[in-house]
Structure formats: C-alpha cells, structure tokens
Amino acid sequence: MSIHKSDIKKVTTHQLQTMKDRGEKISMLTAYDYSMAQLIDGAGVDIILVGDSASNVMAGHETTLPITLDQMIYHASSVIRAVSRAFVVVDIPFGSYQGNSSEALRSAIRIMKESGAHSVKMEGGAEIKESVIRVLSAGVPVMGHLGLTPQSIYKFGTYAVRAKEKEEADKLIADAKLLEECGCYAIVLEKIPADLAKRVSEEVNIPTIGIGAGPHTDGQVLVMHDMLGITKEFKPRFLRQYADVGSMITEAVGNYVKDVKSKDFPNEKESY
Template sequence: MSYLKEVKRITTTGLQSMKVRGEKIAMLTCYDYTMATLLDAAGTDVLLVGDSASNVMAGHETTLPITLDQMIYHAQCVSRGAKRAMVLVDMPFGSYQSDSAIALASAVRIMKETGAHAVKLEGGEEVLESILKITKAGIPVMGHLGLTPQSIHQFGSYGLQGKGEEAAEKLIKEALMLQEAGCFGLVVEKIPAALAAKVSAALQIPTIGIGAGVNCDGQVLVMQDMLGMNNEFKPKFLRKYADLAEEITRATSAYVQDVKQAQFPSAEESY
C-alpha cells in the first residue's frame, strides 16, 4: 500500500489535534502542480500557495503586485497535485483590506475556483471585520501577525517585529482576538522567539512560525529558499536543505554543452 493511500487529508481539526498532542506541523509554500506532488508525497502537512509567488515566480520586488486571478491560478495547480496536504491560499493585497464584503467575495472565489481548503489573511484588528465575515460564511481562515509583507511600505523594512513590551502585548492581544474571531491557526513571522513561545502557549489554535523560534506549533519556509534556489537570499532564520541553484546550473550547462557538441541525442535516444 502506498504512503498516500495510508493517510487521510490534513484538515483544520487535524492541525488542532497535532497541537494538542505536541506534533509539529510542517508547512511549505508551493505554486505549481509538479512541486505539489513532490512536497505532498514527502509528507508536508500544509502547502501554502503564498503571495510570495509575486517574488519567486513573477520576479517582483514585493508581494503587492500579484492579483487575485493569479493567486487562483497557482492554487488550482497546487490543488491538483496535493492528495494529503491541506492547501492554504494567501489572499493577495487589495482583496480583503478595504471592505468585508469584498473580502468575502474574494475568499468565496478562491474556495470555489481552486479546490483549496482554507485562506490566509495578514493583519490584526484592522482586518478583523473581514475575518469575521469570512469565517461566518464557513470558510476556514488562518491569521498572520508580526512581519506582514503586504504592509512592507508601512514598516519600511523587513526587520524584526514585536520588539519591546508594548509591541509584544499588542501582538498577543491581536493573536487572541484572531482566535476569538474564528481563525483556525496563526502564522507569526519574524518576531522574538520568546514572544512566539508566549503566543503559542496563550492560544488554543496552532501557531506556525517563520523566523520565530522553535516553540511555535509548526514552521513554514518558502520552498525555493529551503531548496537553495536563490543564493542571494540568506536571512538568519533560513536553513537550506539543498543547493538546487548549483545543481540546476550544472545540469543545464551539461545539457547545453552536449547539444552544442552534437552529443545529444545519441543513437539510443533517437527513433
């Protein structure tokens, strides 16, 4: 019996159970069918169709330019490849901040058109009305506090968030607020590890950290970063599990050389 036939789909209640029993949650970003099949088969619990596609797939400097239609396209691709993992979709900038009715319409489109299982929103009190509107419609929502990349121009940098007693208290307050609003989980990004531990202990819902220490209930990384596909990105929190930038360059160079020297295809590779 194959691995995928032995396990059930990861759900919001499944993630909650993992927190209760102390099993860490492994999340990675994903944007296409082929990688979804590989990451899913490797046992990844949650595939996040991140608005980081704006950076790593489209080459933009920030996450702001990506559209709802583009996020839906990437989510459709990932949903087709994920058999076990939960598929979680970032709601892009502009699809939920201005009006809760627009937020609900955006979330409904994502759920109806992609086959995904949940959406993720950045922000705290300022997006509470949108979160309430979406959760009341029966759509699972994951929150996101700390460094919220869609607000990068407001922050001014990608620096550490939640520094100082006042900022820490505000973050904990908003985390509890999001839980009360019905969020099934919370991403905490680039905050002190001690603060992330306090948030995780204070919440009944699971926390997913990125640059937030080991005491979160799970971790998330951008797939391309984890696989070493971008040698220029070297934040402190990143651990590279492969060096695919070097391997892809090596393999491609070998292919180009073989083609140039008429070494490919060989007689055995020809019809």
C-alpha cells in the same frame, strides 16, 4: 521518506488542532505549481501554503503587493490538482480584503470555489477584524498572520524583526487572542522574538506556525524556493537550506548545452 497512497489521510483543521494538543509539530511549505506540489505532498508536508510570495519567486517582483487575485487562483488551482494529503491554504492578496469586508468575502469565496483550496490566509489583527469575521461567517476557514506582514512592507519600511518593543508585543498578543476569538484555526507568526512567539503559542489554544519565530511555535513554515537553494540572494538567519537545487539545475543545463553544441546529444540510442 515518501508516503504510500494507502497511508494517506487528508489533513484537516481538526487534525491540526489535535497535533497542537498532543505536542506534535506541524510542517508547512509553500508551493505554486502542480509538479512541485506533487513532490512536497508526497514527502508528507502537513500544510501547503500557496503564498503571495509567488509574486517574488515566480514573477520576480520586489514585494508581494503586485500579485492579483486571478493569479493567486491560477497558482492555487495548479497546486490543488497535485495534492492527495496536505491541507492547502491560499493567501488572499494585497488589496483584496483590507478595509472592505464585502470584498474580503468575495475574494475568499472566489478562491475556494475556483481553485478548490481548503482555507485562506489573511495578514493583520484588529485592523482586519470585520473582514475575518465576514469570511468565517461564510464557512471559509481562515489562517491569521501576525508579526512581519509582507503586504504592509511599505508601512514598516524594513524586513527587520517585529515586536521587539513592549507596545508592539502587547498588540501582537492581543491580536492573536482576537483572531482566535473570531474563529481562526491557526496563526502564522513571522520574524518576531522567540520568547514572544513562545508566549503567544502558550496563550492561544489554536496552532501557531512560525517563520523566523524560534522553536516554540506549534509548527514551522519556509518558502520552498529558499529552503531548496533555488533563490540564491535570500539568506536570512532563520533559513535552513536543505539542498542546493539551484546549483544542480545550473550544472545540468550547462551539461545539456555542452552536449548539444558538441553534437553528443542526441546519440544513436536516443534517436528513432
């Protein structure tokens, strides 16, 4: 189903809160370029995340750590030019906000000014409190991110489910409440037990958006390349693949190569 231009109403933080309050689930997907963002926006997704997952799916890095602020701004600018309705959130990349609230503010302002994005996302709880407060004080909306935080992957040493033990679960709940108190408008919960995600979603008033966090969060997010079957090697339990676009592309390109080699393309009708 595509959305007609006349029906477009820009999604805002206020609308996202209203959606939680009335029990309407929030849909969120990643995009990193103009063409894909246009398709996703046209299909009616509420939030587009310009994720630092671009480091993996666009640049081929093993982790999200190598991507730079300049590269994130480039991807975000491309997405913003395509979007009519969705709320666009941009990850502040690793090393651009941790431990230095002044740098966090500079990074957030650069993203907002140079890309035209609507919000930034930051990973962590109490550890990044000062940075979150500083960014929010400048009027920049902040989405939090708790649970499995990929920018800290070398600290975790694994992409396994987080917060299974009581101590880590209690900290996650405390961090979620802290992020709400600071003024974050939403929190991503990644790869945590469904029961814990349910508890967090009930105990904070702001929307929660899950990825591998069960059905009780206020919304869901997936990486677009994963749910479309473009990335072949990544098949975690939480991923539902909605299409096998990767195979379609391989087949189409194979047919093109065959037609060029056999001199079938271009034919007379395709020539001037």
